[in-house]
Amino acid sequence: MIQRIPGVPKPLEKENPTSYADSPFADDIALVEIPKRFTVPHMKQYDRLSDPQEHIAQYKQRMFTVPIPREYREPCMCKGFGSTLIGPALQWFVGSANGSISMFADLVDTFNLQFANSRQFEKTTSDLYKVYQKYREPLRDYLTRFNREKVTITNCDIPTAIEAFRIGLEKDSPLYDELTKYLCKTMDDVQAKAMAQIRLEEHKREDDDKYYRPNRKITSIRNKDYKNDNKPYARTIRDEQHVNSSQIRPYWRRDPNLPPTFDSYGFSITLTVLVKEFAKLGDVVKWPAKTNKPKSNPDSKLWCEFHSDYGHKAIDCVALRREIEALVKKGYLTEYISSHRSNHVRTEKTPANLPLPPPHHKVINFIAGGSEMCEKTYSQAKRRARGKGIQVAHAEVVI
Template structure:
């Protein structure tokens, strides 16, 4: 672990005019709940101001005390962010508050509007709430029979509301069946407002019958099948238009039906927006490259020297440099993840495995190139960067194809440096390697009795002895 610098005790994000001022001797920081970066930052600042307002602080020292005492109210990712601020970057308490609110803006509580009631959904095992019935009633037209029924006789339970709506649906379907698709046939005898008179166009009435050969879907299934058979080739899918539509935006087309690309996304880690992040459900650890940490200006002394061995699909192993805990932010959700640090060239900057997927309950789909995340305000969707995933996959294939010829060429040029048969191992210096038997010299050696083997085994033993004799000849 890297040792701290002798002057590290003087590190401070504030300017010298604030850092060098001594606090009053009788000043005591009021007790306040700590902020860890998972709640509204504006509420924390308001609560902190109120606590400091009642503290007895001279007016000339108030801003200094407000600045220096703010760091003691932070913990977790918020405290880590405060420590990593550059020295001398904060000039006043207002500057500190603006920087703090900007960093944790994703945790701010949004203002509620009346339109949010229409996005309220019922979760599992949650009791029914009657306010949703009132919202439904307010959305009906005043002359609607169901509106009149719900206004005259309010529902006292959700089951009562279901019974009334079901009865209304049955009434509408029965009228539609009797009058040919209209609840009130007289309503469609009125002239069309736009044309000034009754039109034969089907748009003049939403339920106007076009002709007598219309199929009534309210019939029984057997009657419907017979009716379709009698119509013959009339029932068929409409053919596609031969004229291409120039209004089609080809850039918004879906991804190809068949592809084998991984899911690559971008997200904020610490204070940096990191790209080329592979979401891999087959990885049991979260990994980050050492070059990425250096680009994020994170020092290596923050890496915990807890190395572990990673085992690949074919049994190859790779040892990590250590571990580091970093906050991740995606769609307003913050999580503190443990990353294994690797020092080698990779097409991906970060690999998010099952720990990250399970912590925030992500549902990834490599085929649809997106992930679904349950949040406090609904299910959020993050689309993957499909083109970037294809580039990463191509880069991996190019790297593997380029390394193999170089490795084969190297082995051919340096073939004399390698020991292929046993007798090539002659002349190894004892300074390089030695083999010793841990035998106590105080004991008298005992000669073992000769063992007799079968002829085939005896031949194999003699061949091995001859090989060893050649090596030490």
Template sequence: MFADQVNAFTQQFASSRKPQKHAGDLYRIVQGARETIREHNTRFNNEKVAVWECDVSIAVEAFRRGLHHESDLYKQLTMHPCHSFEAVQEKAAAAIRLEDDILARASMPSTPSISSTSAMEKSSRKQSTSKKYERYRPYGRGVNRVDNREENQQLHTLAEYGFTTSVGGILKALREMGDRVRWPRPPVEEQAWKKDSKKKCEFHRDIGHNTED
């Protein structure tokens, strides 16, 4: 009667019993495409512990075959086979340290080399110098960005612009532009009584400087 109860209990819970793992099951543990050596090594060791009296030679070979064929650890274990699983773990630990260092360096912000830094500084100085002289060129757009004090420090005469028309034609073209272009004014005194009445400008319709200036 007791034997029948034992058999019934065994049949009822037979599906709940965990199957015993064998050393050959370790060959199923393959490193994933994006899995690091550290992750693969941890997963392999967890499965190996579950195998009762695991054969060393099988564990060594299963670990080697489970690695990526292009990894340096796989090449080392293939060229220099290990006869103990402890030796395999030593090489795996060295590969993990190298892998961690590479990942850490990849996550760090890149530092420009000395040569590239020097090139960047030269380029910056060149651009700064170019912008500096651009402001004082007759046709430079920078003349619209400087204030009156900088404009007054470097003025150009009408002859420097190389116009082939008369002063009257130039004044007509400038007036047609209207407020679309802000032209620099020659230096004048703030007080009206200090202006030279002998100098007249047809464009500004003011005294104190000549039209050519």
């Protein structure tokens, strides 16, 4: 009754206590004890998507490399085949009727019949006409693809393959004209002419690259940090002078003319609380003008409390830093500044009363050493004096 209800899954059935002995093989195979040292060779497991005949051939070749006695070879090949299956193929193997397989040939026939839809049909020589040279494709790449398809064809007809290779070439290719005028009888002749044309094309390409080298140093003046024009209040640097296209302007945060940062003041409150304190000052604070533009990217984490909008963080807001600098100069917000203030804060201090330096009465200039002491040039006199430990210098004495 439950199975008749639409949309309800089939209830789980209880496992039979003797299900551990279930096997799709007959007793002649199921009752044979496998040698202790027997292990199935490692290979790619079959999941019904690839060719079943190719899987059987690979399984046979792997099993031939395992040392198995002759009387145990067929039972071992039958019992080890299930470990090479996965997914729907394994479910089919487990769900087979008990005792339905009596030999390995029956297993292969049933396996190929079950997964016949995944079988890959044998290619013919006429399939090579589907391989053609693409637009501006190098001849070497086309030759590689053609040879890769040709190898998969058994009993390939050589004249048909040569004709398919010629037709697949571009019509303006010199090799197409060469193969049309002088017919080839073997693929070796076609390969030789194709390699000669490939060497010629690659040589010309190397010469073109040698004499034509584009300037790769030319980059865009705008950096990725300046691609924020769609964000409100995004800062960009516009240099009025001529800027060389090979040089990128420095990052805007490193501009020395910017106002001091919030951390340089040594405030005892956070930046969010400081913005709330601006509301108590009233018209003293120059609040930014409100815009009618919709809020950009509401899901972004870049929120500015001073502008009350998305686009950048308050710690990076240049307008907020300028307003803090102006209020500190006017004497506001001083109660929130700690005693240990940074040197970046622009404050005016009266210099201490220091004693004046003594006045200059007379200046006497003299020369120690030189050309007069050894009648040589000044440089030679320095080398001579350096060897004897004499100091040659120009001095000025202030009295």
